[in-house]
Amino acid sequence: MKTLQELTRTNIWKLKPYSSARDEYKGAAASVFLDANENPYNLPHNRYPDPLQCDLKKELARIKKVDSEHIFLGNGSDEAIDLVFRAFCEPGEDNVVAIDPTYGMYQVCADVNNVEYRKVLLDEDFQFSADKLLAATDEHTKLIFLCSPNNPTGNDLLRTEIEKVLNHFEGLVVLDEAYNDFSEAPSFLANLKEYPNLVVLQTFSKAWGCAAIRLGMAFASVDIINILNKIKYPYNVNDLTQKQGIQMLHKHDEIERWVKMLKEEREYLEDAFTGLPCVLKVFPSDANFFLARVTDAVKIYNYLVGEGIIVRNRHNISLCCNCLRVTVGTRMENDKLLEVLKRMGPLPSPLRRRGS
Numbered sequence: 001m002k003t004l005q006e007l008t009r010t011n012i013w014k015l016k017p018y019s020s021a022r023d024e025y026k027g028a029a030a031s032v033f034l035d036a037n038e039n040p041y042n043l044p045h046n047r048y049p050d051p052l053q054c055d056l057k058k059e060l061a062r063i064k065k066v067d068s069e070h071i072f073l074g075n076g077s078d079e080a081i082d083l084v085f086r087a088f089c090e091p092g093e094d095n096v097v098a099i100d101p102t103y104g105m106y107q108v109c110a111d112v113n114n115v116e117y118r119k120v121l122l123d124e125d126f127q128f129s130a131d132k133l134l135a136a137t138d139e140h141t142k143l144i145f146l147c148s149p150n151n152p153t154g155n156d157l158l159r160t161e162i163e164k165v166l167n168h169f170e171g172l173v174v175l176d177e178a179y180n181d182f183s184e185a186p187s188f189l190a191n192l193k194e195y196p197n198l199v200v201l202q203t204f205s206k207a208w209g210c211a212a213i214r215l216g217m218a219f220a221s222v223d224i225i226n227i228l229n230k231i232k233y234p235y236n237v238n239d240l241t242q243k244q245g246i247q248m249l250h251k252h253d254e255i256e257r258w259v260k261m262l263k264e265e266r267e268y269l270e271d272a273f274t275g276l277p278c279v280l281k282v283f284p285s286d287a288n289f290f291l292a293r294v295t296d297a298v299k300i301y302n303y304l305v306g307e308g309i310i311v312r313n314r315h316n317i318s319l320c321c322n323c324l325r326v327t328v329g330t331r332m333e334n335d336k337l338l339e340v341l342k343r344m345g346p347l348p349s350p351l352r353r354r355g356s
């Protein structure tokens with residue numbers, strides 16, 4: 001791996017961060033706070049939140065079995081994705097490499113930051129080759145994006161190939177584990193200390209059932225975390241979200257129950273899909289959604305919309321021709337989807353199509 005200074009944009013390396021009132025005085029002992037131009041009324045919402053989310057990180061560190069200094073928290077993991085571009089990629093000069101197809105935000109953030117985005121196509125089984133990925137890198141490649149389980153394909157990437165990338169790439173490897181809770185594969189969090197170039201992303205939006213509160217996590221070396229903290233907005237995670245995050249961490253058992261139910265529902269729905277006349281192939285999934293190749297994705301998508309059921313049409317994505325991505329819901333929602341698809345047969349009848 002290159003040194004972190006070599007990987008970091010010069011302006012970011014030299015940046016002196018904004019110092020907020022809450023950065024300069026951290027103690028809780030004082031009883032009169034007249035330092036931040038807050039309104040003394042409207043408790044508890046009148047106070048700025050903890051800029052480094054110490055209480056939340058303490059709980060999270062316990063559950064995830066990592067030290068607090070290895071945790072960055074953001075306004076969704078999408079914030080962490082944007083920040084790694086801004087910290088490490090010089091616009092118009094550096095590039096990043098990612099598997100294709102994968103989560104769309106990596107490319108959007110690359111485009112916003114004017115950073116070249118290089119895609120390396122997955123194989124038929126939606127797996128990648130470390131050698132092919134590494135061959136797409138050059139001296140200006142700062143980041144490699146991997147997503148496991150991958151969105152929209154649903155499968156875990158091969159651990160041996162991920163390790164190969166971590167061992168041979170000179171830059172940072174961003175491993176997005178948004179769906180790891182639904183997978184049998186162990187998280188790379190346990191290996192954080194082995195790989196100084198690893199950034200693991202996780203989120204409260206999926207297994208934790210908290211997409212609304214916008215809370216994402218990045219785990220990495222202390223030095224990488226310090227760079228992200230230096231360039232984030234001072235109060236990037238609001239107080240309501242920090243409090244709700246702590247509440248959720250206390251409900252750890254309930255989350256495990258949800259995950260178990262959703263994994264059972266995934267098996268149920270995948271099995272039922274396999275027998276439907278409109279379904280050509282169901283791809284195996286390690287996430288809370290799966291990809292299915294159908295007879296005509298656009299027609300079936302529109303038919304389902306007409307029936308009040310929304311799935312994700314992935315027909316225009318690489319390797320996903322005529323594929324729909326289906327999120328696993330409750331048994332009632334899943335049965336409703338199955339009933340509507342059974343009623344349809346191999347293709348929706350033209351008479352039943354929306355707008356006719």
Ligand SMILES: *Cc1c(COP(=O)(O)O)cnc(C)c1O
Nearest residue numbers: 076077078103151178203205216
């Ligand atoms: C849903 C998802 C996320 C979560 O993003 P948040 O901003 O935390 O809601 C991250 N990565 C992938 C691949 C996802 O599918």
